[in-house]
Each structure stands twice: as structure tokens, then as C-alpha cells.
Amino acid sequence: MISDMLLPLEDCMTVSSGEEAGWQYVSDGRKETCGLYLVGRPNQLVEITLHEVDVECTDGLVMVFDGWELNGNVFPNAEDHSLTLDQRSEDFCGGRGQGQVFTSSQNAALVSFSIRKPGQGFRLSVRYIENRDPCNILMSEMAGMFTLSNGGQERNCSLTTLLFPASFQLLNLAVGGSVKGQVDQGGRRRRAMSKLSTNCADDFLQLGGSSELESSELATSQSLCGKEAARMEKGLTVLCGSSTVRLVSSGNFLNTVTVLVKAATEADLSYDQNMVITCPEFLSEV
Numbered sequence: 001m002i003s004d005m006l007l008p009l010e011d012c013m014t015v016s017s018g019e020e021a022g023w024q025y026v027s028d029g030r031k032e033t034c035g036l037y038l039v040g041r042p043n044q045l046v047e048i049t050l051h052e053v054d055v056e057c058t059d060g061l062v063m064v065f066d067g068w069e070l071n072g073n074v075f076p077n078a079e080d081h082s083l084t085l086d087q088r089s090e091d092f093c094g095g096r097g098q099g100q101v102f103t104s105s106q107n108a109a110l111v112s113f114s115i116r117k118p119g120q121g122f123r124l125s126v127r128y129i130e131n132r133d134p135c136n137i138l139m140s141e142m143a144g145m146f147t148l149s150n151g152g153q154e155r156n157c158s159l160t161t162l163l164f165p166a167s168f169q170l171l172n173l174a175v176g177g178s179v180k181g182q183v184d185q186g187g188r189r190r191r192a193m194s195k196l197s198t199n200c201a202d203d204f205l206q207l208g209g210s211s212e213l214e215s216s217e218l219a220t221s222q223s224l225c226g227k228e229a230a231r232m233e234k235g236l237t238v239l240c241g242s243s244t245v246r247l248v249s250s251g252n253f254l255n256t257v258t259v260l261v262k263a264a265t266e267a268d269l270s271y272d273q274n275m276v277i278t279c280p281e282f283l284s285e286v
Contacts, residue, residue, distance in 0.1 A: 006123065009036060017140045018044075022051075022125045027060070027115040036111040037068060039162070040128040042137045042146060046109035048102045050092065052123040057093040060115035062122050064102045065089045068110050068138065070213045075108060076136040077216040080156040080246070092122075107131065108138040136215070138162055143262035145171070146245070154251030158215040158244055159261065166243035167268040168207055169235040169260040176203035176225035177253055200225035202250035205257050209240025209279055218244060219279045237268040240279035 009025040012034040018041060038046045053062055066088035068075045078085055083105065090102065102109070107128075115121060135157040137146065142164070148157040173196070200223050208221025219240060238244075243264075249255045268274055 009034070013037065015039070016126070018128060020125075020127045022123065023111075024121065024123045025113060025115070026121040027118050029116065029118040031114070031116055033112060033114040035069075035113070037070075038109045038111070038126055039068075039138050039140045040107040042107055042139070042144070042159075043131050043134050044107050044128040045131045046104040046107065047127050047129050048104075048109060048111065049125045049127075050097045050100045050102070050122065051125065053092045053095060053097040055093045055113075055115050055120050055122065056117060059117040060093060060120065061113065062092045062097070062115075063089055063112045064092070065110040065112060066102075066104050067106065067136075068108050068213060069112070073210075073212040073214050075138060075160055075213050075215055076106060076158060077214065079216045080136055080158050081105065082155070103129070106134070106136040106138070139261060143260075145258065145260050147172075147256060147258045148245065148247045149256040150247060150249035150251070150254070152251065152254045154249060156216075156246065156248050158246040159259075160213065160215045160244045161242055161261070161263075163213060163242050165209070165237070165239045165241075165264040166261050167235055167237045167264045167274065168243075168245060170224075170228070170232045170257065171260060172230075172256070172258040173205060173224065173226065173228045173232075175205050175227075175247065175249075175253070175255045175257060176200055177227075196224055196226040196228050198223060202248075203253050203255055204248050205255075206246040206248060207236050207238065207244070208246075208277065209238040209243040211241040211279055213242050215244050215246060218246075220277045222275070222277060235268070235274040237264050237274045237276045238279075239264065239276065 208218035
């Protein structure tokens with residue numbers, strides 16, 4: 001059921017973090033494309049129910065997108081999502097879409113709209129449901145501990161901070177291995193590599209960042225593979241507009257990583273305690 005109290009969409013860009021609510025937009029005639037950006041907890045999916053779409057197709061459009069699009073950048077990136085970009089979006093106008101329920105594949109979703117005719121608009125409600133296999137995570141809180149795993153599948157998983165530089169502490173890592181040796185009962189090759197390495201093949205952990213909301217085409221990054229069951233002595237501070245932990249998996253190994261992520265502070269710039277990598281836009285500001 002739609003909430004009795006509808007929240008008005010007045011700003012062109014509205015970000016809602018974990019709030020289950022009903023939303024309403026009534027056009028004032030503005031011509032730009034606007035958006036309701038929704039993000040839940042890491043282990044949640046976003047469920048959007050459209051209750052009314054009063055938009056003539058000649059004057060506007062409402063689009064629901066599986067993920068976020070911001071300044072031309074998409075999260076999760078196409079390389080890290082099981083669906084194509086076309087499959088991840090649905091357009092509605094002309095009354096079509098009433099009663100439609102849209103569920104995201106991760107904890108982030110977007111309702112984008114451009115409605116030029118005054119008085120036209122839409123109503124929708126948002127709720128958050130459990131995701132038992134979180135793979136791609138948009139991190140809106142300033143600190144947290146996360147585990148990413150491919151579950152033995154050929155898939156990439158990522159955690160990207162919501163536009164803030166971050167400091168990473170690796171607590172546990174088991175990624176990739178030697179291609180030699182026997183296979184296990186699941187058909188995956190047994191892990192033979194134990195030491196950490198930056199010389200990785202098809203399976204690796206990528207830590208880095210970008211000036212925009214980007215999870216795969218990183219401006220600067222460090223890659224690791226191997227096995228380490230203890231907290232690494234040094235962390236990694238990424239001075240970029242957005243920071244990412246990305247697990248790339250071929251499906252030949254059961255890969256997992258546990259990482260502590262927090263917003264970077266001045267203390268995290270100590271080279272005695274952390275490696276520090278910097279995006280070009282940060283260097284230009286120094």
C-alpha cells in the first residue's frame with residue numbers, strides 16, 4: 001500500500017537512504033531531467049511500486065533504473081552486472097506502469113524523470129527487502145566491515161563509496177591461486193598459492209578509485225591475489241572522489257575478501273600505517 005503521507009519531490013536531485021516512504025512528483029514545467037536516488041543497507045534490495053504515472057509520452061518520461069547513473073557514470077558498471085544496460089531500465093508514460101513493481105539487483109536504484117507539462121507527474125512507494133547474496137554494494141555510510149564473495153561463480157563484485165575518499169584495511173583475503181593441480185568436487189581448481197602477490201591472472205582484488213561514481217574503470221588502483229588470513233600490517237588510503245573494492249572472478253576459484261572501510265581522515269595519510277594512492281584531480285588541487 002502507498003503511504004498516506006506522500007513526500008514531495010521538489011529538488012531536481014533527491015537522495016534517500018533507507019527510508020521506506022511514498023513519493024509524489026508534480027511537474028512545475030521544468031525541462032531538465034531529475035532523479036530520485038535510492039540506497040539501502042548493504043544487504044538490501046530496493047523495491048519500487050508505481051501507483052500512478054500521469055505523463056503524456058509527448059511531454060515526458062519516467063524511467064526506473066537498476067543501479068545509479070550519475071554524470072554519465074553507471075553503478076554497478078556494465079562489466080559487474082548480470083544484466084545489460086537495456087535490461088536494467090524500464091520507461092513509463094501514457095498511464096503505462098500503474099501497479100508495476102520493480103526490484104533492484106543491489107542496494108541502489110534510481111527513478112529518473114523528465115516531465116515538461118505542468119501538473120503532470122507520478123506517485124510511487126519504496127521499501128527495502130533482504131538480499132541474501134549481496135555482490136555489488138553502494139556504501140552510503142561512512143564506515144563498515146564488508147565481505148565480498150563470488151560464491152564460486154564467474155562474476156565480479158564491488159563495493160563503492162558514495163563519493164568520498166576511503167581508507168581500506170584488509171582483514172582476510174583468499175583470491176585466485178595456481179592453475180595447476182586437481183579440481184575440487186565443485187569443479188574448481190584447488191588453491192595452491194598462499195603468499196600475497198600483485199602479479200595476478202584472471203582472479204584478483206582491485207582497490208582504487210575514480211573522480212566519479214565508477215566501479216571498474218578506475219583512475220588509480222592496486223591489485224592483489226593470494227591468501228592472507230590475518231589483518232594486513234598496512235592499510236590503503238585512496239584519495240579519489242569515490243573509492244572502490246572490486247573482486248574480479250573467473251569462476252575457477254571460490255574467492256572471498258573481508259575489508260574494513262571508512263572515510264579517509266588526515267591520520268590515514270601516514271605512510272607508516274598506510275599505502276596512499278591518489279587520483280589525478282586530487283594531485284591538481286595540491
